[in-house]
Amino acid sequence: MTHPRRVVVKMERLKDELLVQFTFIVTNMSLSPKNITKLYFNRGTMENYIKEGKFGFAFGKMTSTEFERNACKLQIAIIAYNRHSGFKRLCLPDAMNTKLIDTVRLQIIKIAGKIVRSGRYLRFKLSSHSLYKRVNGNID
Structure with missing residues (x-):
């Protein structure tokens, strides 16, 4: 080592x-x-935000050789990131605030199902592989 360094220890x-x-x-x-x-x-916290942007919103994947297209794609990804961040802060409980986008997608947003009308009832039919299949007894 040619330059003096300091070591800071946090206990x-x-x-x-x-x-x-x-x-x-x-x-x-x-x-x-x-x-x-x-x-x-x-x-370190900021690097975690950048990592979430890269892996959850494809900040680092530019598919075109044209600068303008890549800039537009990055801006759209940043808007999506900001919307997700606002959604987490305003709509989710505190326990979900620290979750990454992949977790939020899998646990909340990505629920396969369809609404079926029969007579005067609307039924929400979930996929047979859904985690929430047995949450409520009257859901098919």
Whole structure:
């Protein structure tokens, strides 16, 4: 190593846990240890958002060689990401707020079924492989 480095160690013990968790950050910044950990943890959170965009909304898949088409596709994907983020914050319970788009798609949005009208009743018929098939006894 040709440049001096600082090692910042964050120790935390979660509630009802016996062991202490250590986080090591090696840096050349001269900020206070509290500000360094805050900066790096915020950076890690942002990288998780980027990863969700890449894998859940195909931010990184540009299929055309034309800049304008790729820019338009990326903007549409970002709009979809923002709509999903707003949906999570406004409509989902707190337990689902931290879920990735794939989980939300599988658990909420992607439910195969159809509505069948018979007489004066409407019936919602689920796929035979649906997870929610037996949630309510009167659903076929």
